[in-house]
Amino acid sequence: MSLTPVQRQILKFFQEHPQAVETVRGIATWLGQEAEVVEQALEGLVSRKWLALHETSAVRGYALTADARFLTQIREALGAP
Amino acid sequence: MPQTIEKFAEHPRIHRLREVLTSKVPRPIWWTIPGDSPKSLNYSEACRTCSFVRKPAQRQVCQRRFLSALSQARQNQIPVQFVCPIERYAVCLPVVQNGQTQGYLAMCHSEQPVPETTLECAGLTVGTAVEEMERSQELKNLSEAIQPRCVALSTIHTIHRLISSTLNLEELLPRVARLCCQVLRVQSCAIWLVDRQKQLLVPRAVIELRKGKNWVLRPRRIGAGLTGQVASTCQARLTERMMVMPLVEEECIGVIMVRRGVPNQPFSTLDQEILTTLAEQAVVAIRNAQMYETQERVTWGTIKSLSDILNGMEPYSPHRTSRHRILAEVALAIAQKMKLPLAQQRPIQYAALLHDAGRLGIPEEILRKPSKLEPSELAKVREHTIKGARLLQPLEILEPALPIILYHHERYDGTGYPKGLKKEAIPLGARILAVANAFEAMVCERPYREAFSVARAAREIASHSGTQFDPEVVQAFLSVVRSKKLKGLVS
Numbered sequence: 001m002s003l004t005p006v007q008r009q010i011l012k013f014f015q016e017h018p019q020a021v022e023t024v025r026g027i028a029t030w031l032g033q034e035a036e037v038v039e040q041a042l043e044g045l046v047s048r049k050w051l052a053l054h055e056t057s058a059v060r061g062y063a064l065t066a067d068a069r070f071l072t073q074i075r076e077a078l079g080a081p
Numbered sequence: 082m083p084q085t086i087e088k089f090a091e092h093p094r095i096h097r098l099r100e101v102l103t104s105k106v107p108r109p110i111w112w113t114i115p116g117d118s119p120k121s122l123n124y125s126e127a128c129r130t131c132s133f134v135r136k137p138a139q140r141q142v143c144q145r146r147f148l149s150a151l152s153q154a155r156q157n158q159i160p161v162q163f164v165c166p167i168e169r170y171a172v173c174l175p176v177v178q179n180g181q182t183q184g185y186l187a188m189c190h191s192e193q194p195v196p197e198t199t200l201e202c203a204g205l206t207v208g209t210a211v212e213e214m215e216r217s218q219e220l221k222n223l224s225e226a227i228q229p230r231c232v233a234l235s236t237i238h239t240i241h242r243l244i245s246s247t248l249n250l251e252e253l254l255p256r257v258a259r260l261c262c263q264v265l266r267v268q269s270c271a272i273w274l275v276d277r278q279k280q281l282l283v284p285r286a287v288i289e290l291r292k293g294k295n296w297v298l299r300p301r302r303i304g305a306g307l308t309g310q311v312a313s314t315c316q317a318r319l320t321e322r323m324m325v326m327p328l329v330e331e332e333c334i335g336v337i338m339v340r341r342g343v344p345n346q347p348f349s350t351l352d353q354e355i356l357t358t359l360a361e362q363a364v365v366a367i368r369n370a371q372m373y374e375t376q377e378r379v380t381w382g383t384i385k386s387l388s389d390i391l392n393g394m395e396p397y398s399p400h401r402t403s404r405h406r407i408l409a410e411v412a413l414a415i416a417q418k419m420k421l422p423l424a425q426q427r428p429i430q431y432a433a434l435l436h437d438a439g440r441l442g443i444p445e446e447i448l449r450k451p452s453k454l455e456p457s458e459l460a461k462v463r464e465h466t467i468k469g470a471r472l473l474q475p476l477e478i479l480e481p482a483l484p485i486i487l488y489h490h491e492r493y494d495g496t497g498y499p500k501g502l503k504k505e506a507i508p509l510g511a512r513i514l515a516v517a518n519a520f521e522a523m524v525c526e527r528p529y530r531e532a533f534s535v536a537r538a539a540r541e542i543a544s545h546s547g548t549q550f551d552p553e554v555v556q557a558f559l560s561v562v563r564s565k566k567l568k569g570l571v572s
Contacts, residue, residue, distance in 0.1 A: 017229065017232045018266060019233070019236065019263075019264045019265070019266065019355070020232050020233075020235070020236050021236045021239045021240055021243070021260065021263060021264060022232070022235060022236065022239055023239055023242075026235050026239065030232070052263065054243055054256070054259065054260060054263070056242075056243055056246040056247060056256075057246065057422065058242070058246040059239065059242045059243050059246055061239045061240070061242075061243050063263045063264075066262065066263065066266065066268070066290055
């Protein structure tokens with residue numbers, strides 16, 4: 001399954017800032033994208049387990065996975081055009 | 082400054098300048114010459130257009146004149162025009178930054194001279210382009226320096242929101258530990274809280290991300306061992322593989338420890354700063370949760386006492402107090418099975434303890450009457466839900482429990498009281514309490530009949546699913562019964 005351009009942008013953002021924990025709105029601001037588009041892209045990345053989701057009833061914070069296997073998959077996916 | 086003179090030549094202003102000059106000169110030769118004082122020129126491009134420079138000896142002549150013009154342009158830092166060996170015109174534009182010549186743009190092979198005013202404008206255009214690229218580079222550098230800090234600030238804000246959105250310590254502490262692992266990219270994190278009475282650090286949360294590893298924590302005496310020393314001195318400790326940070330609010334309330342799975346990756350000062358910030362945020366959240374827990378305990382105690390007083394005053398039921406507690410436990414078990422949030426579970430427990438408070442206003446002879454009640458008496462009994470809610474209304478803490486008390490005798494099919502509400506119009510807490518109340522009534526002995534077994538009571542409730550009771554609540558209740566959670570409670 002290929003990555004959408006926004007998903008690539010999101011993954012690059014988290015590769016550059018692996019310590020970040022960010023909301024949909026925050027990521028949309030950093031990337032200059034619509035929040036709805038970012039939210040949809042994030043869902044796909046969370047379901048692949050490439051991003052971790054820290055969730056409460058009020059807040060959803062997204063972050064890069066800590067799992068080395070998935071980090072390798074991300075590097076490979078971003079390496080491919 | 083342009084990183085390379087080639088890149089500078091791609092600047093939109095330079096591109097436009099080349100277009101303007103090229104429009105006046107047929108087949109010009111453009112040069113981008115790097116460096117302050119070039120010793121030779123690369124003629125590979127020029128050879129394609131100019132036949133004169135194809136011969137090495139002639140090329141030497143051209144190059145001498147060209148380099149001389151470049152030298153003049155460098156010395157005066159202005160555009161220089163010269164005539165080449167084949168009587169064509171050439172222009173050298175020095176690219177100057179902070180008084181230093183970084184390279185040159187040049188054009189040759191023109192049959193006509195470039196007018197002085199055009200040459201002057203070309204020089205100004207190059208200067209403006211250099212300034213613009215400098216500014217652009219400065220902005221880029223600034224952005225690169227600021228963005229990580231902005232992202233870090235935003236992360237701290239998100240974390241603050243994540244950890245301050247719960248007042249339940251059992252939820253909060255693992256969440257803090259998990260976020261520490263996330264932000265510091267470590268594999269393990271543990272949190273101990275201080276038990277002042279026992280002078281111990283008690284482990285409360287541990288996150289271990291390494292597969293197959295299990296980090297077993299034990300209570301530590303304050304002052305003993307690494308974590309104990311951190312707690313007694315309130316000073317952070319850093320080793321090659323771990324950071325231990327005190328959680329301090331006037332005094333130490335706990336300790337947080339993070340560990341890397343891989344050695345030879347020492348923690349940096351920035352890592353220590355990050356953990357300090359996280360610890361500061363965690364302290365506020367932990368203190369709030371602890372204060373909330375204390376307040377909850379006080380409230381719970383008060384309500385239990387109130388329940389005991391109210392139910393103890395009821396005339397014919399000496400065991401009513403313990404029965405109310407059974408009811409509260411059953412209702413809570415159903416609410417938990419239905420995965421209701423904690424904020425919804427508490428009011429159900431409160432309502433379970435106080436649901437019959439309104440019976441106080443019912444005359445003793447009606448409550449004691451062993452035979453069937455007259456319609457007027459029945460109406461009085463049915464008023465107890467409204468009276469109970471009204472009696473408890475002044476207690477603000479019970480506000481979320483009042484609708485549960487008011488509507489716990491409503492039936493799912495709309496034939497209940499006081500309002501004859503149907504299905505989802507009945508508050509969920511009241512639908513849960515209705516099931517728990519019926520169960521408690523059946524399994525506890527009455528003056529006029531023996532107690533039902535749990536199995537019989539469950540069958541009875543199941544048979545009224547969809548009529549008297551909400552089927553979803555009945556399902557959850559039956560699942561609680563199957564899990565045998567109620568066995569000890571009822572026996």
